[in-house]
Amino acid sequence: MPLLEVNDVHAYYGNIHALKGVSLTVEKGEIVTLIGGNGAGKTTTLRTITGLMKPRDGHVIFDNEDVSKYPAHAWVSRGIAMVPEGRGVFAKLSVEENLELGAFHRNDKENIKDDIEKSYEMFPRLGERRTQLAGTMSGGEQQMLAVTRALMSKPRLLLMDEPSMGLAPVLVDVIFEAIERINQEGMTVLLVEQNAHMALQIANRGYVLQTGQIVLTDKADVLQKDPTVQKAYLGIE
Amino acid sequence: MNEELRGTIKTGLIAGVVTLSLGMIGILVAFNKRFIVTDAVTLADLLLFGMAVIAGYLGASSLKEHSMGRRLLHGGLAGMLAAVPTFLLILLTLVWEGIRDSFINVEPALVSLLTLDNENVVVGGILLIVVFGVLGLVGVGYAQLPVRFRRPISMSLAWTIGSGVMSDILIGILRPRMSNDTLRSLFGSTGLQPVPFVVLFVLLTAVFFWWQQGGQTRYQTLRQNFTPRQQKSSRRVSISLLVIFLLILPSLLGVYLSEIFNEIGRFVLMGLGLNIAIGLAGLLDLGYVTNFAVGAYIMALLTSSSQFGPENPWSFWLAVPICVVAAMFTGFILALPVLKMRGDYLAIATLGFGEIIRVLARSDALKPVIGGAQGILQIPAAQIGGFMAQVMGYILNPINNLLSRFELGILATNSNGDIVFGNPPQLYYLFILASLLMLFISRRLNNSRTGRRWMAIREDEDVAAAMGINTTNAKVLAFTLSAASGGLAGAIFAAKLGSIFPSSFELLISINVLALIIVGGLGSIPGVIVGAFALVGIPQLLSEFAEFRLLLYGIALIGMMLVRPEGLWPSEVHRREIHSHGEDETAVPVSVKP
Numbered sequence: 064m065p066l067l068e069v070n071d072v073h074a075y076y077g078n079i080h081a082l083k084g085v086s087l088t089v090e091k092g093e094i095v096t097l098i099g100g101n102g103a104g105k106t107t108t109l110r111t112i113t114g115l116m117k118p119r120d121g122h123v124i125f126d127n128e129d130v131s132k133y134p135a136h137a138w139v140s141r142g143i144a145m146v147p148e149g150r151g152v153f154a155k156l157s158v159e160e161n162l163e164l165g166a167f168h169r170n171d172k173e174n175i176k177d178d179i180e181k182s183y184e185m186f187p188r189l190g191e192r193r194t195q196l197a198g199t200m201s202g203g204e205q206q207m208l209a210v211t212r213a214l215m216s217k218p219r220l221l222l223m224d225e226p227s228m229g230l231a232p233v234l235v236d237v238i239f240e241a242i243e244r245i246n247q248e249g250m251t252v253l254l255v256e257q258n259a260h261m262a263l264q265i266a267n268r269g270y271v272l273q274t275g276q277i278v279l280t281d282k283a284d285v286l287q288k289d290p291t292v293q294k295a296y297l298g299i300e
Numbered sequence: 301m302n303e304e305l306r307g308t309i310k311t312g313l314i315a316g317v318v319t320l321s322l323g324m325i326g327i328l329v330a331f332n333k334r335f336i337v338t339d340a341v342t343l344a345d346l347l348l349f350g351m352a353v354i355a356g357y358l359g360a361s362s363l364k365e366h367s368m369g370r371r372l373l374h375g376g377l378a379g380m381l382a383a384v385p386t387f388l389l390i391l392l393t394l395v396w397e398g399i400r401d402s403f404i405n406v407e408p409a410l411v412s413l414l415t416l417d418n419e420n421v422v423v424g425g426i427l428l429i430v431v432f433g434v435l436g437l438v439g440v441g442y443a444q445l446p447v448r449f450r451r452p453i454s455m456s457l458a459w460t461i462g463s464g465v466m467s468d469i470l471i472g473i474l475r476p477r478m479s480n481d482t483l484r485s486l487f488g489s490t491g492l493q494p495v496p497f498v499v500l501f502v503l504l505t506a507v508f509f510w511w512q513q514g515g516q517t518r519y520q521t522l523r524q525n526f527t528p529r530q531q532k533s534s535r536r537v538s539i540s541l542l543v544i545f546l547l548i549l550p551s552l553l554g555v556y557l558s559e560i561f562n563e564i565g566r567f568v569l570m571g572l573g574l575n576i577a578i579g580l581a582g583l584l585d586l587g588y589v590t591n592f593a594v595g596a597y598i599m600a601l602l603t604s605s606s607q608f609g610p611e612n613p614w615s616f617w618l619a620v621p622i623c624v625v626a627a628m629f630t631g632f633i634l635a636l637p638v639l640k641m642r643g644d645y646l647a648i649a650t651l652g653f654g655e656i657i658r659v660l661a662r663s664d665a666l667k668p669v670i671g672g673a674q675g676i677l678q679i680p681a682a683q684i685g686g687f688m689a690q691v692m693g694y695i696l697n698p699i700n701n702l703l704s705r706f707e708l709g710i711l712a713t714n715s716n717g718d719i720v721f722g723n724p725p726q727l728y729y730l731f732i733l734a735s736l737l738m739l740f741i742s743r744r745l746n747n748s749r750t751g752r753r754w755m756a757i758r759e760d761e762d763v764a765a766a767m768g769i770n771t772t773n774a775k776v777l778a779f780t781l782s783a784a785s786g787g788l789a790g791a792i793f794a795a796k797l798g799s800i801f802p803s804s805f806e807l808l809i810s811i812n813v814l815a816l817i818i819v820g821g822l823g824s825i826p827g828v829i830v831g832a833f834a835l836v837g838i839p840q841l842l843s844e845f846a847e848f849r850l851l852l853y854g855i856a857l858i859g860m861m862l863v864r865p866e867g868l869w870p871s872e873v874h875r876r877e878i879h880s881h882g883e884d885e886t887a888v889p890v891s892v893k894p
Binding site for chain 1 (some may be wrong): 538752753755756760761762763764765766767768770771772873876
């Protein structure tokens with residue numbers, strides 16, 4: 064049984080048919096990436112999975128439970144965490160306060176402190192800036208914060224929306240290395256990326272989304288060698 | 301023309317235009333009746349001549365590295381220029397007979413003020429320019445002083461002038477405790493007498509200077525060397541002193557000032573409530589008067605002995621919880637339709653709701669129920685009777701006997717043995733009790749899980765939802781709790797006045813409450829109190845201000861946004877937000893290996 068199963072999901076923006084029957088699965092312990100161009104429906108798929116958008120048709124099944132009926136905030140306690148696009152840190156709160164809010168639904172106070180310390184171990188940069196306002200940090204630091212904050216909720220599935228967006232290449236490497244490491248510690252990750260080259264390097268499997276439909280799916284290393292993927296998303300002629 | 305000269309001319313003329321406007325809108329003449337130093341300096345003089353000193357100060361401080369002579373020259377020039385626009389006004393009155401038809405405030409009193417009471421207005425005007433020039437030099441001199449002198453001098457000047465302006469209050473407090481002759485030697489009809497003014501100024505300067513030159517550090521080291529037990533007891537002593545002070549305050553202040561305190565208390569209550577919605581949860585509610593009106597009307601409907609009240613009117617104490625609950629229910633109802641709205645749209649929707657309530661209160665349709673424009677009369681004052689009053693009498697009467705030796709007292713039983721909250725000093729206890737209760741609740745909320753939830757929503761609603769926060773519930777809760785305090789204020793307000801009319805529930809109340817929160821500091825609980833004193837207390841104390849109240853609100857708000865956008869007593873988060881920009885923005889690329 065997969066951890067997450069998206070089953071023939073249709074979603075609309077008004078009259079625009081944004082998702083035309085998207086189906087995908089994520090097994091426990093995998094990194095699965097969803098790649099595609101602008102407007103392919105990547106973010107819409109994620110919004111549907113996290114309950115920010117209701118699918119008109121189809122189901123999202125997480126851990127044997129149909130979760131499409133729940134409102135957005137209820138998903139966190141069920142074990143789904145999201146790193147929003149454009150990072151979405153609380154700009155006016157400090158790094159530490161951001162992390163504390165990430166653990167908002169948890170009740171084990173003493174462990175939260177430990178987990179915050181663990182976040183600082185993962186990104187020492189954050190530890191140095193724990194009292195600094197999140198909004199005054201660089202883009203890379205904010206992305207680190209967004210990732211660790213999502214982990215603070217102790218999720219079983221981590222959804223990431225374009226973690227490489229707007230970051231310098233050196234920072235993209237740092238973030239992707241971190242994703243790999245989080246995954247090695249047992250976290251299941253669904254990664255939505257435009258940077259197909261990086262995403263396919265760390266992922267186990269990949270889906271290619273085009274105008275609201277999955278057009279291709281395979282192991283990541285196979286996709287990397289696929290001529291159409293190479294031409295369309297990897298810039299290799 | 302060189303750059304600096306142009307700057308100085310600009311400074312001087314701006315000061316001049318400000319002076320001119322102060323005169324043309326009538327502030328100068330209105331303020332000329334209040335003496336700061338008896339028979340010598342009025343509040344208008346202070347504004348007028350203060351402008352010249354400020355012009356001189358600014359004119360000189362813009363050129364730091366120049367010689368003393370140049371700076372004096374610039375300061376004097378700026379001071380003189382500050383008088384030029386008013387001089388032109390004086391010339392204009394000579395050639396334009398009917399100027400008062402167009403500018404009603406250009407009255408003889410203003411002209412004589414601006415010409416230093418000279419019979420020949422042209423000579424007087426020129427004299428004013430000269431005086432302004434000299435005062436500009438004073439401003440330069442002040443700018444020349446080292447900071448360690450400047451600080452104590454400006455502090456003590458502010459306090460001395462403050463005591464002069466507020467001499468009414470001081471007289472009110474001191475009159476029962478001092479012989480008439482002593483009082484006469486200290487104060488005139490308004491303002492301090494010249495000698496006490498100078499003495500006070502010198503004394504305060506010395507104290508502030510000592511405090512700055514080591515007193516403060518000595519005091520701090522003394523506090524630091526306290527053992528934990530000493531710290532605890534010193535805390536206990538200061539808290540009990542504060543409580544005693546708050547308890548005897550109305551007898552110290554007298555009826556008039558107690559009433560002003562009650563007005564402040566009413567706005568503190570509303571401010572604390574609105575602060576939950578705006579300051580904590582970031583929901584811009586412009587219809588806060590709704591909750592206040594609901595509290596007041598429910599109180600009236602339950603306790604009035606007129607035809608609108610029930611057959612057996614309720615007691616105040618039973619009605620208060622109902623008023624609070626009713627206001628919370630209104631807040632809840634209001635929250636439901638506007639939940640999806642954000643920012644400006646929310647503000648407009650709540651604004652509309654506030655107006656609906658006012659129109660309903662005034663309407664003929666509801667007249668049989670809530671009295672329409674005639675309002676509801678015969679609302680009894682809150683009182684404690686029977687056994688409770690007897691018990692309290694046993695406690696209060698001996699204290700009062702003791703305090704009466706010092707011309708002081710606290711709440712007392714009347715001849716029937718009841719405790720009535722009828723006059724301002726008695727109502728004060730009601731307001732202080734309610735305010736302290738709401739302060740406590742606000743503080744607890746602020747530091748609670750709910751408070752954190754609101755904080756997250758205020759910062760970013762979508763991300764808050766992604767953190768697992770139920771934003772809908774949190775927003776409804778914010779509106780509901782925010783309304784409670786307004787309902788409480790309304791209930792006490794109705795019992796205080798004894799009658800309520802729709803005109804008491806104007807939009808202006810919502811605006812006032814909003815303004816005091818902003819001036820105090822958004823989201824800050826002490827800020828609400830400071831803001832209420834500044835925006836409600838001061839205009840009430842200085843009756844001259846009343847006419848210019850809205851103007852002063854505007855000036856205060858603009859000034860705050862420019863000089864102290866975080867408010868007079870900002871909350872921690874807000875202060876950091878305003879002052880952290882620009883620091884650490886140039887973050888270096890990360891070289892730390894993960």
